[in-house]
Amino acid sequence: MSPLMYAAGWILVITALAAALAALHVLIHSRVPRDHGPACWWCHPHLLPRRRG
Ligand SMILES: [Zn+2]
Numbered sequence: 876m877s878p879l880m881y882a883a884g885w886i887l888v889i890t891a892l893a894a895a896l897a898a899l900h901v902l903i904h905s906r907v908p909r910d911h912g913p914a915c916w917w918c919h920p921h922l923l924p925r926r927r928g
Contacts, residue, residue: 900917911918 904911904917913919
């Protein structure tokens with residue numbers, strides 16, 4: 876087994892896991908129409924730091 880195939884396999888596994896997680900999250904959000912509150916990082920992403928109020 877070549878290292879290239881090993882890396883490709885891992886990339887496939889990680890991609891499948893990410894896709895499954897994203898699908899699960901989308902499914903949950905489609906089943907729950909109401910707001911999930913400020914704690915939900917999907918509805919209220921906190922990727923950017925907030926310096927101003
Ligand atoms: Zn949410």
